[in-house]
Amino acid sequence: MPAPRNGAGAAPPSVLERINCPADCKSLSPDECITLAQEIREFLVDRVSRTGGHLGPNLGVVEITLAIHRVFDSPKDQIVFDTGHQAYVHKVLTGRKDQFSTLRQAGGLSGYPNRAESPHDLIENSHASTGLSYALGLAQARRRRGEQGKVVAVVGDGALTGGMAYEALNNIGSLRPDLVIILNDNGRSYAPTVGGLANHLARLRLNPRYEAAKSGIGDFLSSLPAVGEPAHEMARRFKTGMKQLVSPNVFFEDLGIKYSGPIDGHDLPAVEGALKLARRLRGPVVIHVVTNKGRGFSPAEEDEIDKFHGVGAFDIATGKIQVAGVSYTDVFEEVLLALAEEDPSLVAITAAMASSTGLLQFAQRFPDRFYDVGIAEQHAVTFAAGLAMGGLHPVVCIYSTFLQRAFDQVITDVGLHNLPVTFVLDRAGVTGPDGSSHHGMFDLSYLRVVPNLVVSTPRDSGELGRLLATATHHQGPFAIRYPRGAAGERVIDLRPLPSLSWEMAREGGRDVLICAAGKMVQVALNATTLLEQSGISASVVNARFLKPVDRRLPDWARAHRAVVAVEDNTVKGGLGAAVMEALQVASVVCPVKQVALPDQFLPHGSQAEILAEFGLTAEGVAAAAVAALEAGEGGTAAARAAG
Numbered sequence: 001m002p003a004p005r006n007g008a009g010a011a012p013p014s015v016l017e018r019i020n021c022p023a024d025c026k027s028l029s030p031d032e033c034i035t036l037a038q039e040i041r042e043f044l045v046d047r048v049s050r051t052g053g054h055l056g057p058n059l060g061v062v063e064i065t066l067a068i069h070r071v072f073d074s075p076k077d078q079i080v081f082d083t084g085h086q087a088y089v090h091k092v093l094t095g096r097k098d099q100f101s102t103l104r105q106a107g108g109l110s111g112y113p114n115r116a117e118s119p120h121d122l123i124e125n126s127h128a129s130t131g132l133s134y135a136l137g138l139a140q141a142r143r144r145r146g147e148q149g150k151v152v153a154v155v156g157d158g159a160l161t162g163g164m165a166y167e168a169l170n171n172i173g174s175l176r177p178d179l180v181i182i183l184n185d186n187g188r189s190y191a192p193t194v195g196g197l198a199n200h201l202a203r204l205r206l207n208p209r210y211e212a213a214k215s216g217i218g219d220f221l222s223s224l225p226a227v228g229e230p231a232h233e234m235a236r237r238f239k240t241g242m243k244q245l246v247s248p249n250v251f252f253e254d255l256g257i258k259y260s261g262p263i264d265g266h267d268l269p270a271v272e273g274a275l276k277l278a279r280r281l282r283g284p285v286v287i288h289v290v291t292n293k294g295r296g297f298s299p300a301e302e303d304e305i306d307k308f309h310g311v312g313a314f315d316i317a318t319g320k321i322q323v324a325g326v327s328y329t330d331v332f333e334e335v336l337l338a339l340a341e342e343d344p345s346l347v348a349i350t351a352a353m354a355s356s357t358g359l360l361q362f363a364q365r366f367p368d369r370f371y372d373v374g375i376a377e378q379h380a381v382t383f384a385a386g387l388a389m390g391g392l393h394p395v396v397c398i399y400s401t402f403l404q405r406a407f408d409q410v411i412t413d414v415g416l417h418n419l420p421v422t423f424v425l426d427r428a429g430v431t432g433p434d435g436s437s438h439h440g441m442f443d444l445s446y447l448r449v450v451p452n453l454v455v456s457t458p459r460d461s462g463e464l465g466r467l468l469a470t471a472t473h474h475q476g477p478f479a480i481r482y483p484r485g486a487a488g489e490r491v492i493d494l495r496p497l498p499s500l501s502w503e504m505a506r507e508g509g510r511d512v513l514i515c516a517a518g519k520m521v522q523v524a525l526n527a528t529t530l531l532e533q534s535g536i537s538a539s540v541v542n543a544r545f546l547k548p549v550d551r552r553l554p555d556w557a558r559a560h561r562a563v564v565a566v567e568d569n570t571v572k573g574g575l576g577a578a579v580m581e582a583l584q585v586a587s588v589v590c591p592v593k594q595v596a597l598p599d600q601f602l603p604h605g606s607q608a609e610i611l612a613e614f615g616l617t618a619e620g621v622a623a624a625a626v627a628a629l630e631a632g633e634g635g636t637a638a639a640r641a642a643g
Contacts, residue, residue: 014039021095022069022120033070033268037062040089041296045316047100052312052433053111054085056294057156060186060265064154064289065089067271068182071279072152075119078138080153082131082165084112084123085309086184094120104433106605111434126437127405128375129162131155132181136168139177150180150279157185158352161374172284173255179284180275181257184265186293252286261288266295326490328482329426331461333358334492335468336395340366346472349384349396351377357397357426377402381409381421388419393472396421400428400440400481407446414477415450421478422471423447428457428481429519429568430597430611435604441597443481444517445573448547454478454500455546457518462491463544470496483519483568485607502541502550509537512625513560515553517543517575520566526618531625538625549578554586562628563592566621568611571596593628595621 015032016039018024028036040062048055066089068079074094081087091109092100096118102108113121123134135153142149159165160183172179252259258281263270271289278285293309294300299319314321340346340362347369348362354372363370373380377398384394403410403425414421428440447455454474458464464482471478473496505521508528516524521542528538541556543549543565557563563583565576576594583592595615602610611617615624 016040016043016092016097019093019097022074022093025066025069025093028070030269033066037066037268038296040066040092043092043097043100044088045297047103048088048311049314049316050101051103051105052314053103054088054309055297055311056300056309057086058088059295059297059300060291060293061086061154061184062089062295063266063268063271064182064184064291065093067268067275068152068154069093071272071275072150076148077150077152078122078135079120080123080131080135080138080151081113082123082134082153082155082159083128084126086154086156087113087121090120091118094118104435104604106603106609108604110604112437114435124437126434127402128156128159129164131159132165132168132172135179135181136172136175136177139179140175143177150178152180152182154182154184157183158375161352162376163378169252169255169257173257176256176283178282180278181284181286182275183261183286183288184291185262185288186291256284258283258285259288260285261290263287263289265289265291325486326461326488327485328458328461328464328487329356329358329484331464331487331490331492332424332426332468332482333361335465335494337361337365338492338494339469339472340369343393343472344369345391345393347371347387347392347394349373349380349387349394351375351380351398351402353397353399357399357424359397377406378409381406382413384421385409385413385417385419388414388421389417394421395424395472397424397426399438400425400443401431401438404442404446410447410453410477411450415452418452418476420475422468422474423477423479424468425479425481427484429483430602430607431484432607432610433604436601439597439602440481440483441568441570441602443479444546444567444569444575445577447479447481448573448578450477452476453547455481456544457481457546458544459505459516459518459521459542460491461487461489462493463542465491465493466495466497467544469494470500481518483607500545500548502543502545502552504539504556505542506538506540508532508539510560511536511629512538512562512564513541513556514538514564514566514621514625515541515543515575515579516566516621517546518568520568520616523616523618524564524566524621527621527625530618530622534622534626536625536629543575543579546575546578549582553579553582554588557583557588557590561590562625562632563590564595564621564625564628565592566595566616566624567597568616569596570599572599591628591631593624593631595624 015036041059044055044058096109099109104111110117112126113123115121115124131153132155135151139151260274263274265271274287278287312322348359349371350357350359351373352375354360354363359370373383380396384396387394403423425440425443428443431438431440444455447453456467458467467480471480506525506528514524524540528540531538563579565579567575571594574596576596580592597614
């Protein structure tokens with residue numbers, strides 16, 4: 001039996017149990033640090049297996065994060081994570097380990113840094129390649145205010161495939177703030193990191209000559225007589241020559257940023273030593289550490305696709321992840337493969353997320369027609385524009401929340417040229433546990449304003465196939481957005497739609513017209529059953545195109561006493577706005593109620609919990625319909641009184 005934990009003869013607490021704030025890490029012995037690293041890994045595997053989350057990235061940064069908190073003094077020294085999915089260890093060491101049972105649950109611990117949770121958290125935006133810009137701003141503000149302390153940025157090598165990171169590095173080299181950049185190089189941002197700099201880092205970390213040469217310089221110089229050129233100048237020239245020999249493009253130092261590495265990111269004393277040196281230096285410093293994503297958990301280490309990057313609940317013994325049926329992503333993957341077999345002009349583009357956007361099979365089947373551009377959404381869109389100009393039909397597969405980053409390119413590079421580019425937006429609407437920066441709740445609004453762009457959303461898996469077939473035959477830009485999660489029954493339908501029109505899903509009477517988009521169509525249909533129980537008749541329209549709006553809408557609205565618009569998009573600028581605009585242009589006067597997500601950033605939680613909170617349920621839609629009818633009756637009564 002295990003030893004008792006309390007009372008006489010109780011076993012001493014584990015090292016992890018003794019860590020309640022960063023200061024507790026500083027007094028640990030080397031052996032205790034090794035024990036703590038192992039305990040943290042066991043802790044993360046146990047907790048994430050229950051809730052799901054970003055396991056692989058955090059298993060890879062245990063020693064890095066521990067070293068940061070042993071060398072620096074958070075929150076006096078400010079720590080920025082790019083991206084925030086590698087901040088679980090940081091949360092553990094900053095007093096939040098007891099909350100991990102609530103990880104990514106409604107009202108519980110966020111899966112990313114969260115300013116409301118802790119003064120140790122700074123950046124909530126989990127979009128990659130932004131961390132260096134944040135860190136530079138923080139460091140420059142400190143300089144302006146004359147404050148002491150360092151800014152530390154933990155940046156994954158995948159983040160350096162994004163354009164913003166290069167822009168920030170250029171500015172850092174110019175301003176030269178006191179900034180420590182830890183380049184966490186695991187060769188994998190989500191899947192294996194791609195790009196020229198990634199290849200350069202891979203060559204460097206695999207070549208021992210640079211480190212061997214640097215370590216031998218001191219011995220070499222000490223053997224020389226003290227005549228002629230000073231030893232320190234010889235050292236400088238010798239090291240420069242070795243860098244040029246092993247690494248012709250000394251990227252960081254050419255920008256004016258000191259560079260150290262590569263260092264084994266799991267060698268805690270080595271990482272600590274490098275950070276202590278960097279802390280004493282003035283100006284920006286890059287510490288290049290090489291880590292293994294998923295370290296310490298064999299199913300993650302053996303996963304060649306994404307190293308357990310982001311997982312649902314799983315079985316620790318087997319590593320088997322719980323799967324909840326067929327998803328929209330699964331259906332998209334099958335449909336795209338079938339269409340590509342028939343049309344050799346179809347090519348697919350992803351921004352470092354081939355597995356999660358359903359492109360792995362496409363990449364295997366058509367390797368010469370698949371492009372992973374790295375975490376570079378802006379480039380992805382303009383690259384697609386060039387491919388389309390060259391006679392191909394690109395399908396750009398990006399999460400809804402990440403396409404926001406390429407808004408200008410969607411407008412100017414694709415929309416302005418009216419090019420046949422299909423945008424496939426996965427994870428639209430409420431995504432759930434990843435929180436405010438991942439909810440795809442703005443796409444219907446920001447895409448609807450782009451001239452020439454068709455904006456659509458399927459009600460089910462069968463309609464997803466039909467919309468994709470329609471898009472790939474369309475001679476202009478076309479967007480399809482769909483939600484995360486189960487799609488119900490798997491239906492593969494490759495027939496293009498005959499026109500860009502809406503569908504009367506239920507013609508049920510003259511009281512209320514409910515216009516619903518995407519997965520909300522079924523919610524609206526369920527609401528009609530509740531309304532019938534109250535003697536209210538309702539029709540439901542599948543508003544599968546947010547743009548163009550069906551020209552029949554004004555006539556449908558005139559035939560009903562009230563209109564309700566239902567969407568899992570922000571209330572500003574989406575379906576509800578499109579409906580009201582169309583009715584206003586047609587001079588149709590009737591009460592319109594919107595059931596949508598509020599004009600605010602939403603917290604993390606399950607899809608069902610968040611949708612219910614804002615009335616996106618059958619009960620909520622039925623209540624909105626009743627309110628719309630009552631508003632119409634009130635307006636009629638007021639008009640009569642005024643008359």
